[in-house]
Amino acid sequence: PAHVSAMREARVPSVTPMKRRDSKGVNISNFDPNCIIYNSNTDTTYLRGKLLGKGGFAKCYEMLDLSSNKIYAGKIIHKHRISKPHQRQKIMREVELQRYLKHRNVVEFHSFFEDDENVYIVLENCSRKSLVYMLKHRKTLTEPEVRHFMGQLVEGTKYIHNNNIIHRDLKLGNMLLNDDMDVKIADFGLATRVEYRGEKKMTVCGTPNYIAPEVLQKKGHSYEADIWALGCVMYALLVGHPPFETATLKETYIRITENRFSIPDWVSPQARNLITKCLTHEPELRPSLDNILIDEFFSSGPHPTRLSTSCCTEAPRYH
Numbered sequence: 001p002a003h004v005s006a007m008r009e010a011r012v013p014s015v016t017p018m019k020r021r022d023s024k025g026v027n028i029s030n031f032d033p034n035c036i037i038y039n040s041n042t043d044t045t046y047l048r049g050k051l052l053g054k055g056g057f058a059k060c061y062e063m064l065d066l067s068s069n070k071i072y073a074g075k076i077i078h079k080h081r082i083s084k085p086h087q088r089q090k091i092m093r094e095v096e097l098q099r100y101l102k103h104r105n106v107v108e109f110h111s112f113f114e115d116d117e118n119v120y121i122v123l124e125n126c127s128r129k130s131l132v133y134m135l136k137h138r139k140t141l142t143e144p145e146v147r148h149f150m151g152q153l154v155e156g157t158k159y160i161h162n163n164n165i166i167h168r169d170l171k172l173g174n175m176l177l178n179d180d181m182d183v184k185i186a187d188f189g190l191a192t193r194v195e196y197r198g199e200k201k202m203t204v205c206g207t208p209n210y211i212a213p214e215v216l217q218k219k220g221h222s223y224e225a226d227i228w229a230l231g232c233v234m235y236a237l238l239v240g241h242p243p244f245e246t247a248t249l250k251e252t253y254i255r256i257t258e259n260r261f262s263i264p265d266w267v268s269p270q271a272r273n274l275i276t277k278c279l280t281h282e283p284e285l286r287p288s289l290d291n292i293l294i295d296e297f298f299s300s301g302p303h304p305t306r307l308s309t310s311c312c313t314e315a316p317r318y319h
C-alpha cells in the first residue's frame, strides 16, 4: 500500500538528504519516520512533522496522512493534561462544536481519535501562522489589508452564528492564515451553542482576550460579544495594539466598562466609524454582521480579493 512505500522512502534520507519531495510536492524529510501516529478507527497512519504552536492544553504539529499524502495540523493533547473529567469535557465540547462546520474562513475539522498516550484533533493546516505573527513583523496593517481580513472574518463569524454558535474568543492568535492568505477562525475552546432564540449565556470559563462589557459584568451575553471582539481585532490590526490594553487587568476592565478608548488620528474616518460602532457598550446597539459587510469602510478604498504571502512580513503597495 501507498503508506508503506512512503514510510520506506522516509527511512532512507541519506539517498537525497533534506529536500526529498514526493510526486505531490510534500517534503517527506520534514516528517520523522519514527513518529508514527495511528488512527485505529479509520486505519489511517500519520507521520508527525514540525511543531506549529503550543496552546493551553495542546501542542500542534504538522501531520502527514500517508494514505492521501495530505498535510494536516494535529492538536496533540497528552492524556496527563486531561486527567480530570471537566478537562476532557472541554475538549469534547470543542470537537462537537467544530465537527460539522465547513466554511472557507473557519478552520476545518478533519478527525478526532486517541491512542494510549494522547488525544488527537486533526484539522486543516494553516501554514502561514496567525495574525499575531503577521502583526509582530508588520506592527500595523494597511487599510486595504484590513478590508481583506475583516471581510473574511465577518463571513466566517456569520457562518458560525448561523450555526447557533458563539465563538467567544475571537482574537488575533485564533485567526490563522493558509498559503492563499485566507484567514480561518480557530479554537472553539470557549465557544458555546445557543440552545433557543434569545438565550443569554451567563458564564464564560477561561478569559477571553477581547472581553465584551456584558460578559465582564455577567449581565448575560450572546452573539453580540463576538461583534465586540471583531471591533477589537480591527482596532488592533490598524493601530498595533488592542483598544483597552493597559499595564493591569484591573485597569483594562475599568476601561472596558467605561468604554474608554481612543483611535489615533491617522486612522481613516470610515475605519474609525466602524470600530466605534462595533465597540458600542450596549450589545443590542452594535451592528449586525450583515450591516458590517455593507459598511462604508469596505467601499472607501481598495478591497483586494487576494493578498500576497509577502504581506506576512512586508507592507504591500497600493496605487
Ligand code: ADP
Pocket: 052, 053, 054, 055, 056, 057, 058, 059, 060, 073, 075, 107, 123, 124, 125, 126, 127, 129, 130, 173, 176, 186, 187, 189
Ligand atoms: P489550545 O486549545 O491548547 O489553546 P490552540 O488551538 O490555541 O491550542 O493551538 C495552539 C497553537 O497551535 C496555535 O496558537 C497555533 O499556533 C497552532 N495551531 C492551532 N491550530 C492550527 C492549525 N489548524 N494550523 C496551523 N497551526 C495551528
